[in-house]
Amino acid sequence: xxxxxxxxxxxxxxxxxxxxxxxxxxxxxxxxxxxxxxxxxxxxxxxxxxxxxxxxxxxxxxxxxxxxxxxxxxxxxxxxxxxxxxxxxxxxxxxxxxxxxxxxxxxxxxxxxxxxxxxxxxxxxxxxxxxxxxxxxxxxxxxxxxxxxxxxxxxxxxxxxxxxxxxxxxxxxxxxxxxxxxxxxxxxxxxxxxxxxxxxxxxxxxxxxxxxxxxxxxxxxxxxxxxxxxxxxxxxxxxxxxxxxxxxxxxxxxxxxxxxxxxxxxxxxxxxxxxxxxxxxxxxxxxxxxxxxxxxxxxxxxxxxxxxxxxxxxxxxxxxxxxxxxxxxxxxxxxxxxxxxxxxxxxxxxxx
Amino acid sequence: xxxxxxxxxxxxxxxxxxxxxxxxxxxxxxxxxxxxxxxxxxxxxxxxxxxxxxxxxxxxxxxxxxxxxxxxxxxxxxxxxxxxxxxxxxxxxxxxxxxxxxxxxxxxxxxxxxxxxxxxxxxxxxxxxxxxxxxxxxxxxxxxxxxxxxxxxxxxxxxxxxxxxxxxxxxxxxxxxxxxxxxxxxxxxxxxxxxxxxxxxxxxxxxxxxxxxxxxxxxxxxxxxxxxxxxxxxxxxxxxxx
Numbered sequence: 033x034x035x036x037x038x039x040x041x042x043x044x045x046x047x048x049x050x051x052x053x054x055x056x057x058x059x060x061x062x063x064x065x066x067x068x069x070x071x072x073x074x075x076x077x078x079x080x081x082x083x084x085x086x087x088x089x090x091x092x093x094x095x096x097x098x099x100x101x102x103x104x105x106x107x108x109x110x111x112x113x114x115x116x117x118x119x120x121x122x123x124x125x126x127x128x129x130x131x132x133x134x135x136x137x138x139x140x141x142x143x144x145x146x147x148x149x150x151x152x153x154x155x156x157x158x159x160x161x162x163x164x165x166x167x168x169x170x171x172x173x174x175x176x177x178x179x180x181x182x183x184x185x186x187x188x189x190x191x192x193x194x195x196x197x198x199x200x201x202x203x204x205x206x207x208x209x210x211x212x213x214x215x216x217x218x219x220x221x222x223x224x225x226x227x228x229x230x231x232x233x234x235x236x237x238x239x240x241x242x243x244x245x246x247x248x249x250x251x252x253x254x255x256x257x258x259x260x261x262x263x264x265x266x267x268x269x270x271x272x273x274x275x276x277x278x279x280x281x282x283x284x285x286x287x288x289x290x291x292x293x294x295x296x297x298x299x300x301x302x303x304x305x306x307x308x309x310x311x312x313x314x315x316x317x318x319x320x321x322x323x324x325x326x327x328x329x330x331x332x333x334x335x336x337x338x339x340x341x342x343x344x345x346x347x348x349x350x351x352x353x354x355x356x357x358x359x360x361x362x363x364x365x366x367x368x369x370x371x372x373x374x375x376x377x378x379x380x381x382x383x384x
Numbered sequence: 385x386x387x388x389x390x391x392x393x394x395x396x397x398x399x400x401x402x403x404x405x406x407x408x409x410x411x412x413x414x415x416x417x418x419x420x421x422x423x424x425x426x427x428x429x430x431x432x433x434x435x436x437x438x439x440x441x442x443x444x445x446x447x448x449x450x451x452x453x454x455x456x457x458x459x460x461x462x463x464x465x466x467x468x469x470x471x472x473x474x475x476x477x478x479x480x481x482x483x484x485x486x487x488x489x490x491x492x493x494x495x496x497x498x499x500x501x502x503x504x505x506x507x508x509x510x511x512x513x514x515x516x517x518x519x520x521x522x523x524x525x526x527x528x529x530x531x532x533x534x535x536x537x538x539x540x541x542x543x544x545x546x547x548x549x550x551x552x553x554x555x556x557x558x559x560x561x562x563x564x565x566x567x568x569x570x571x572x573x574x575x576x577x578x579x580x581x582x583x584x585x586x587x588x589x590x591x592x593x594x595x596x597x598x599x600x601x602x603x604x605x606x607x608x609x610x611x612x613x614x615x616x617x618x619x620x621x622x623x624x625x626x
Contacts, residue, residue, distance in 0.1 A: 235486070242476045242487050249474035252436055253532075254462035254490035310478075 037226055039233035043313055045378040052313060055320050059218060063211045064203050070327070076214055076282045078323045079221040080275050085303040085315035086228050087271035092301075093310030094232050095264040096244030098154055100297055101145065101161035104168045105269040107292035108141070109134035109276025111172070114185040114286040122188035131277035135270045142269035146262035169292045184287025189213075193281070217278045224271055229312050231267060240264055241310070299326075306366050308373025317374050325362065330355040387450060389414045389540050389571040390435065395444035397434045404430045406595035407444065412540065417562075417572045419582045419603055422592035423617055428575045429471060431592070432542045435573075436468045437461050449539055463490060467538035471545050471575075473529040477518030481509050484517050484528055488535030495536070502531045505561040523554035530558065534565060541565070541572045547581055559584060583607045591616040 035042060043049045055078075058065060062075035084106055091097045112134020113127055120126035141164075149160040172179045179185065191197055193216065197209030205211075231237055243250045243257050251257045280286050290296075299322060307318025330352045337350040370377045390412040397405040404427050412418045420428050433439045435446055437458040446454045453461055462468070476484050485502070486494055503510040506527040512520060517528055530546055546562070547555040559581050566572060566585065576582045582589070586603030599606075599616050606612060 238479065238483050238487060241479060245476045245478055246474050248438060248458070249470075249476070250487075251458040252438070252462055252468045252470075252474075253488060254459050256457075256459045 039226075039230045041229055041233045041312070043375075045375075045381065047381075048313060048317075048375060048378045052316060055316060062218075063207075063214055064205050072210070072214055074323060074327045076217045077327075078320050079218050080279050080282065081300070081303065081319040081323055082316050083221045083224050083228075083278070084272055084275040085300050085307070085319045086225055086312055087268045087275065088300050089304050089307075089309060089312055089315045090228055090232060090240075090271070091264060091268040092304055093308075093312075093314070094237060094240045094244065095261060095268075096154070097150070097261060097265065098158040099161040099265070099268075100158060100294075101142075101165040102268070102272050102300055103292055103294070103297045104161075104165040105138040105142065105272035106276040106279070106296070107168070107172070107286075107288075108138045109273030109278075110280040110286045110291040111179060111185075111276075112137065112273070113277045113280035114187055115178070117187040117189060117280075118185060122190055124190055127189065127277070127281060130280075131274060134277055135273040138269040138273035139266045142265045143262060146265040147258075150258055150261045150265070165292075165294075165297070169288055169294075172292060173288050180287070182288060184285055184290070186285045189281055189284055194284075213282060217282050220274070220278055224274060225312075225316075228271060232312060236260070236263070244310075302363055304373075306363060306370070306373060308370075308375030308377075311373065311375040311379075314373045314375040321374075325359055329359060333358065387414065388412055389449055390573065391447045392431070392435070393445045393447070395431070395434060395446065396442045397430055397439050398442050399430065399439060404439075404595055405434060405441075405444075408434075408592070408595070408597055410590050410597050410600070412571060412573050413588060414571050415569045416587040417566050417574055417585045419586035419589040420573060420575045420592065421582065421589055421606075421617060426592045427595040428592055429544055430595075432468070432470075432544050432573070432575060435461075435542055436466065465539035467533035467541045469529050469533045469541070469543040469546060471548065473525050475517045475520075475525050475528050475532070477516065479517060480514050481517055481520070481528055482513050484532050485509075485535050488532035491536060498535065498537075501564075502534060505564060506531050506557065523550050526550060527554070527558070527561075530561065534561075539571060541570055541574075543572060544575045545577060546574075547576065547578045555581065579607075 043052055059075055059079060062072055066072065066075070084102070088102050091099055091102070109131065113130035116126040116130030116133065120129060145161060145164055149157045173182050175181070192209050193213040194209045197212070199207040199209070199212065201207060232240070239250060239255050239260055243255070243260055247257050276291055279291065283290065303318035303322045304315055305318070306321065307314030307316065333350050333355055334352040337347045337352065340346040340350060366374070372380065388411045392408050392410040395405050395408040396403070408427070408431055410431070420431065422428055430439060434441050437456065441454055444454070445452060448461070448464065448466065453464065456464070476487065479487070485499070508524045509528060509531055512524065517525065520528060526546060530543065533541060533543070546558050550558065555578065562572070562574070562585055574585065583603065588600065589603040589606045590597045590600040591606070592598065593616070
């Protein structure tokens with residue numbers, strides 16, 4: 033049953049299986065295991081970024097396609113929900129219409145970019161996606177009457193998904209609409225992740241891997257490389273847009289910085305590379321580590337700085353303000369020591 | 385004689401600024417093995433790649449199975465029934481042997497009878513069926529490359545130096561598999577430097593020099609005529625076999 037759910041793609045490493053189980057249990061029970069708003073917010077972000085990174089892995093790891101437009105698709109989904117909720121009012125119909133239109137817009141845009149630029153060399157495709165993503169980010173910030181510009185949009189979601197909705201108590205934890213909202217995010221992310229796993233382990237996924245390795249050979253066997261690459265781009269864009277919709281439902285706010293910025297694009301890239309490209313599980317490990325580091329590294333360093341207050345220089349180095357430098361060092365080290373990503377390394381260990 | 389499976393008429397191909405094929409005329413009869421011979425650098429591989437569409441023909445025509453395929457895409461040529469085994473093998477290293485074989489079938493799943501035949505022809509592939517193709521030895525990779533092209537029935541096989549750099553035992557495995565493919569009635573255009581393999585398999589032969597076919601006829605005629613071999617290729621097959 034579990035193997036079927038994973039589409040036969042098992043973690044193939046005991047340590048990796050353990051890590052994935054810990055992450056799954058922590059995310060599934062987050063409202064009951066951790067106290068407070070911040071851990072729940074972190075858990076929701078982890079779910080959403082796992083999905084976003086996994087959708088990027090479909091493109092980068094399986095298709096060998098370097099795109100810088102992934103946050104654009106993420107943003108389209110988020111703005112779809114925001115605009116629908118703003119104009120149609122707070123309701124599940126608005127969330128559904130917003131999510132579907134965001135995903136549809138992402139697919140159409142991905143199709144256009146794919147058909148026009150996937151024929152060209154990989155570097156040109158990357159440049160074109162960068163240009164289109166920048167153009168969309170500028171448009172969103174300029175069309176302030178529609179998108180709220182740099183300020184973004186704040187809107188209402190169905191009351192049943194907000195903290196104002198008190199459902200009752202379970203295992204000593206008060207269940208509010210926020211918890212229901214979390215489980216909507218968790219459930220949708222899990223289902224979409226399993227769907228991505230199914231896609232990469234299908235004959236389509238195998239052809240995609242073959243194209244990544246040697247596109248001419250795949251073409252010479254009889255596969256239309258452009259069709260496969262374009263389909264992968266569209267699927268990946270649709271899932272990224274749905275991840276964006278979940279983010280918008282969770283945050284009840286969208287803005288260019290939270291959904292369209294180039295920094296998020298780099299974050300996704302790092303999550304996939306650190307976790308391990310072309311593995312799907314790498315997205316789970318990469319996104320979890322990245323979001324945890326982003327959220328808690330500063331606190332951790334604050335504690336470490338205080339604990340080493342008596343030593344010379346060390347407290348300064350561990351000053352919480354320097355967290356970004358340490359995050360950078362951690363990533364350089366992880367890329368250096370795990371060139372095939374954490375998942376790749378764990379699987380190599382098992383193979384050897 | 386029935387219609388040839390493939391004919392090239394005055395094929396010219398440039399690679400960058402180099403004019404490699406300078407009017408290749410070639411006929412591959414249906415159900416036969418045609419050897420494409422010649423010294424290194426005369427355009428044999430470019431001829432195969434032009435037929436497959438990897439290098440676009442500058443002028444001339446390629447007729448395959450009754451249709452002009454000169455302007456067709458590479459994948460359309462493959463789907464029309466041309467199987468290509470390049471010199472560099474082109475296996476998918478990150479995928480397993482099984483996945484490579486399944487990918488070789490574009491029109492449906494791998495036929496169990498065909499799989500049995502291929503595994504009996506290349507037993508090593510059965511042993512490493514679920515291993516990553518990148519971990520195979522050079523000879524096994526070559527076997528996989530050929531077996532993948534044969535994974536489904538193709539009308540024409542273009543095979544570029546399948547025995548190059550292989551140990552004698554693997555060369556005989558390869559030659560036996562090609563003989564079996566020939567016995568099934570396949571049409572094959574084979575570039576081969578190993579003259580004993582060429583002589584054993586070839587029905588007809590075309591010899592290239594300077595981007596043109598300078599001689600074609602029966603393989604037996606070429607194999608028996610030492611003067612002809614020396615005149616066409618600068619060496620005799622017997623000499624090369626020693």
